[in-house]
Amino acid sequence: MPPRRSLSAPSPHETEPFWLDPRKRSVLFQALVLGVVALIAWYLIANTVENLHRQKIATGFGFLRKEAAFEIGESVIRYSAADTYARALLVGALNTVKVAVIGxxxxxxxxxxxxxARLSSNWLIARLAAAYIEVMQDIPVLLQLFFWYALFYESLPGPRNALNPLTGVYLCNRGLIxxxxxxxxxxxxxxxxxxxAxxxxxxxxxxARRRQDRTGQTFPVFRVSLALIVGAPVLTWWTMGSPRAVTLPTLQGFNFVGGKTLSPEFTAVLLGLVLYTAAFVAEIVRAGIQAVSKGQREAAMALGLRPAQVLRLVILPQxxxxxxxxxxxxxxxxTKNSSLAVAIGYPDFVSVANTTINQTGQSIEGVALIMVVYLFFSLSTSAFMNWYNKKAKLVER
Structure with a gap:
């Protein structure tokens, strides 16, 4: 008589093979993928280092401490050719930040x-906004940069015949002075x-918002805020001697001396990027406004709000x-398209890094720095906008 099989649960020691356990199998597959990626990375790095060593090309970032020996057309901070490559790259990064922030x-x-304006009830305004969006979206941004750059150099006169619309203000092919x-x-x-302030x-x-939610009493935030933002700088200016001295640009030889110059390269980059990207932002704003139900607008109008108040207080916040x-x-x-500025000679980070690569031969390090800097810019912008998105989202109660 054969022995009876036990109907009790299997003992803890009787486990199924690991390849049948989904969790263990997923861990194994991930470890294998990481191992393959690490192996490929090791091969590429080792092969690159070997080729560089064979061609007697130095590696590392020691070149950053050497003298740059080249000038940069414009910079946010002080810079001369006697400064190091590290400072030159910093100047390029700050120039990129200037274009990105203002843009x-x-x-x-x-x-x-x-x-x-695209949603305006006025037929002409709505059609002009639509035409702007279509034209700007369909022309590549690089061509727009070339157009604005050529417009400054070919359409505007030289410094001796500069346009003088206002006292001390000149416009020529050297820029706006x-x-x-x-x-x-x-x-x-x-x-x-x-x-x-x-x-x-x-x-x-x-x-004021917490106070109004708690007590229902309002506070004149706008008037107090305006007084603080205007009054604090004015009071500081007055207490520190009320400085008014300015330096007017004057023509000496073939160029202007003194004053502040907005170069054609910077102006062309800024105009091209702003006009191109604003077309896409306009469509985003239009879609966001149309996503708010018409009942919200009708309810706000029924409360006696004016159209401008409805847009500012009801529609745009939602x-x-x-x-x-x-x-x-x-x-x-x-921010990333600002790297196209190298095509028209604006000394952004990519332009300065390319000059550094050409002089030092440190191409791998230079490209790595470009990637790291733009990655930092992108992650910083994304982190700030994600924080702001969390502040603006609806909070369920």
Whole structure:
């Protein structure tokens, strides 16, 4: 008589093979993939190092401490050819930041205006906005940079025949030359006062909102904020001696001396990037506004709000939740597209890095620096916009 089989549960020691366990199998597959990737990376790095050693090409980032020995057309900080490659690359990075920050601000403002105009009940305004969007989206951004750059150099006169629309303001193929404030400690203090006023306004708005939710009492946030933002810099300027001295540009020889010059390269880059990206931002704004139900607008109008108040207080705050994610992508695109400035001679980070690579032969290190810098710019922009997106989203109760 054969023995009876036990119907009890298997003992803990009787486990199934690991290849039948989904969790263990997934861990094994991931380890294998990581091993293959590491092996390929090791092969590529070892092969590159061997080829560089065979051709007697130095590696590493020691070249950053050497003298750059080349000039940069414009810079945010002081720079000369006697400075190091590290400072030259810093100048290029700051030039890229200048274009990206100013470009993002102008793009958001212009794109929002055009997106709202696209929905205007006025037939002419709506059609002009639509035509702008179609034209700018269909022309590659690089061609737009070439167009604006050529427009400055071929259409504008030379310095001796510069246009003089205002006293001390000149426009020629060397750029826009305007008067400049003389150096004074007050200007830095004014900037700090403005930053402090903005921080106080931000805290004041949060306090006023919590107070209104708790007690129902309103606070004149707009008037107080305007007084702080205008009054703090003005008071700082007055207490520090009220400096008014400016340096007017004067023509000496074949160029202007003194004042502040906005170069054609910077202006062309800024115009091209802003006008191109604003067309996409306008469509994002239009879609965000149309995503808000018509009932919201009708309810706001029934309460007696004016059209401008309906847009500012009801429509746009709700549309932001739809606008912010694709708007982040356009900000990233503008920052990355700023690398095209090398095509028209603006000394951004890519241009300075290319010059550094040509002089030192450190191509791998130079390209790696370009990748790391633009990755940092993109991650920083994305992190800020993700934070703002969390602040603007609806909170379920």
């Amino acid at each position: 993002i601000v102008l793009t958001v403002l212009l794109g929002t205006f055009i997106g709202i 305007v008067p400049a404030l003389d150096p004074h400690p007050a200007w830095r203090a004014i900037v700090l006062a403005l930053v402090a 903005v921080a106080v306004v931000w805290a004041l708005r949060r306090w 549309a932001l939740r739809v606008i912010i994610p694709p708007l982040t992508s356009q900000m990233l695109n503008l």
